[in-house]
Amino acid sequence: xxxxxxxxxxxxxxxxxxxxxxxxxxxxxxxxxxxxxxxxxxxxxxxxxxxxxxxxxxxxxxxxxxxxxxxxxxxxxxxxxxxxxxxxxxxxxxxxxxxxxxxxxxxxxxxxxxxxxxxxxxxxxxxxxxxxxxxxxxxxxxxxxxxxxxxxxxxxxxxxxxxxxxxxxxxxxxxxxxxxxxxxxxxx
Numbered sequence: 001x002x003x004x005x006x007x008x009x010x011x012x013x014x015x016x017x018x019x020x021x022x023x024x025x026x027x028x029x030x031x032x033x034x035x036x037x038x039x040x041x042x043x044x045x046x047x048x049x050x051x052x053x054x055x056x057x058x059x060x061x062x063x064x065x066x067x068x069x070x071x072x073x074x075x076x077x078x079x080x081x082x083x084x085x086x087x088x089x090x091x092x093x094x095x096x097x098x099x100x101x102x103x104x105x106x107x108x109x110x111x112x113x114x115x116x117x118x119x120x121x122x123x124x125x126x127x128x129x130x131x132x133x134x135x136x137x138x139x140x141x142x143x144x145x146x147x148x149x150x151x152x153x154x155x156x157x158x159x160x161x162x163x164x165x166x167x168x169x170x171x172x173x174x175x176x177x178x179x180x181x182x183x184x185x186x187x188x
Contacts, residue, residue, distance in 0.1 A: 002180045005041035006050050014053040022046050022060055029067060032099040034185040043185060044092050045176040059172075066169050071158035074104050076130040079114070079123070080166045083134040086117045088174035095184040129154050130163060137167045 011019055022042060026035045035043055042050065049056030070077070078101040085093035098111050113120045119131055129151050136147050143164075151160040176182070 001182060003048050003051050005037060005043070005047050007037075008040040011050070012053070015050050018053045018056050018060060019050060022049075025060075025064060025067075030096070030100070032103045033096045035096075037185075044096065044182065045173045047182065048176050048180045062169065066165060069158075069162055069165065071162050072130065072155060073126060075101070075106065076126055076155075077162075077166065078104060078106065079127050080130045080134045080163055081170050082111070082114045083131055084138065084167055084170035084174060086115055087135070087138045088171070088178060090174035090177045091184050092177050092182050093170065093174055126154055133160075133163050134167050137164065138171075 006015065006019075008016070008019060019042065023036075026042070026046065035046075037043060041047065046060070049059050072080075078097055081097045082094065082101060084090075085097060094115050098106075098115065101111060102108065107122075110120045110122060119128075119135070123131055133143070133147050133151050136143055148160065151163060155163070
């Protein structure tokens with residue numbers, strides 16, 4: 001970890017405002033994985049954002065927006081996020097969203113396959129479209145029209161846009177996690 005975790009007692013007033021908002025949002029959204037240390041310090045990408053509260057507020061706002069912009073089935077959403085985390089080897093992202101995916105019915109075999117950066121053989125048609133679109137975007141360049149059209153036919157405009165936004169957002173989160181060497185809680 002390149003940035004120290006900040007216990008609540010050591011937060012500046014500006015950091016404390018961001019911390020309180022993040023803590024409430026994280027607690028409401030995530031219960032399947034560890035997001036906080038015993039001393040109250042936030043883990044994951046949010047821990048880095050506290051170091052730069054002006055930017056952190058904007059990044060947290062984008063995260064809250066992504067949480068509200070939900071048009072995909074939950075398993076497709078998790079597959080897209082895990083494809084990004086696996087592409088960049090973002091350990092905390094794979095840990096966190098792996099637990100969310102498992103809680104939503106993903107098998108441990110499928111999760112292991114995805115964490116290895118491979119396409120699971122048992123994806124449904126919808127899940128396959130999400131995975132294929134995410135990996136195509138991660139490959140760089142303009143998304144090929146057949147992939148976009150396939151997603152549009154299945155998920156509509158909002159769901160197709162959600163995949164693009166999820167890939168972009170979680171690329172940023174992966175860079176935050178990897179750049180600041182934020183590991184899974186057991187590796188603290």
